[in-house]
Amino acid sequence: EADIYQTPRYLVIGTGKKITLECSQTMGHDKMYWYQQDPGMELHLIHYSYGVNSTEKGDLSSESTVSRIRTEHFPLTLESARPSHTSQYLCASSEYKRESKTQYFGPGTRLLVL
Amino acid sequence: AQKITQTQPGMFVQEKEAVTLDCTYDTSDPSYGLFWYKQPSSGEMIFLIYQGSYDQQNATEGRYSLNFQKARKSANLVISASQLGDSAMYFCAMRAGSGANNLFFGTGTRLTVIP
Numbered sequence: 001e002a003d004i005y006q007t008p009r010y011l012v013i014g015t016g017k018k019i020t021l022e023c024s025q026t027m028g029h030d031k032m033y034w035y036q037q038d039p040g041m042e043l044h045l046i047h048y049s050y051g052v053n054s055t056e057k058g059d060l061s062s063e064s065t066v067s068r069i070r071t072e073h074f075p076l077t078l079e080s081a082r083p084s085h086t087s088q089y090l091c092a093s094s095e096y097k098r099e100s101k102t103q104y105f106g107p108g109t110r111l112l113v114l
Numbered sequence: 115a116q117k118i119t120q121t122q123p124g125m126f127v128q129e130k131e132a133v134t135l136d137c138t139y140d141t142s143d144p145s146y147g148l149f150w151y152k153q154p155s156s157g158e159m160i161f162l163i164y165q166g167s168y169d170q171q172n173a174t175e176g177r178y179s180l181n182f183q184k185a186r187k188s189a190n191l192v193i194s195a196s197q198l199g200d201s202a203m204y205f206c207a208m209r210a211g212s213g214a215n216n217l218f219f220g221t222g223t224r225l226t227v228i229p
Contacts, residue, residue, distance in 0.1 A: 033216060040203075040222070041221065041222075042118075042205065042219040042220060042221045042222060043159075043205070043207075043217075043219045044219075045216040045217075048216060058216060059216065088157060090157075090158075090159060092159070102149065102161055102164055103149075103161070103217060104161060105151075105158055105159035105160075105161075106158065107156065107157060107158040108157040108158060108159075110157065
């Protein structure tokens with residue numbers, strides 16, 4: 001059973017504000033991911049990390065940034081939120097050595113920027 | 115390039131009946147994995163089933179089975195004995211290459227189970 005948490009679950013915020021979306025996992029997974037999903041659409045990878053101090057950009061360009069100071073924690077930051085950032089953000093993690101590399105997802109954060 | 119195609123935007127099934135959700139994929143990498151996830155209205159992604167490209171047998175997990183046809187590049191999900199709680203979006207996804215970092219997702223199929 002996956003133990004991956006995201007806060008907040010829902011966020012409504014004004015344009016120009018700085019926001020941080022939190023993601024934590026208690027499974028000791030090395031790899032962590034952030035996906036962006038517009039309503040009714042597929043997921044797109046925006047950031048990933050192999051482990052502590054490792055961060056890479058994903059396939060979809062994003063103005064957000066991430067950090068990985070601790071294995072269990074992978075926060076995503078938007079320095080200045082805009083309406084175009086309105087979306088759902090899903091965090092995931094996987095165990096590096098498992099053959100299937102199944103990714104386990106958190107519950108997501110639904111962001112609305114006014 | 116990797117691509118996942120789900121051609122059924124929406125499907126309906128009677129409770130207790132079986133339903134097949136279609137998924138085709140495209141990759142030039144000989145090593146890949148195929149996944150199905152369920153996304154209820156609450157938004158979380160729930161892992162259902164996995165099939166590796168070298169697996170000889172179709173994967174099964176409880177009421178879920180994956181009809182893997184490698185030559186046709188299809189990986190359809192079969193849900194048997196549908197329940198009302200199965201109503202959700204279902205996403206097919208692929209990881210291609212042994213060092214791949216992410217999953218490529220299809221556009222999803224919304225399944226509605228009718229009482």
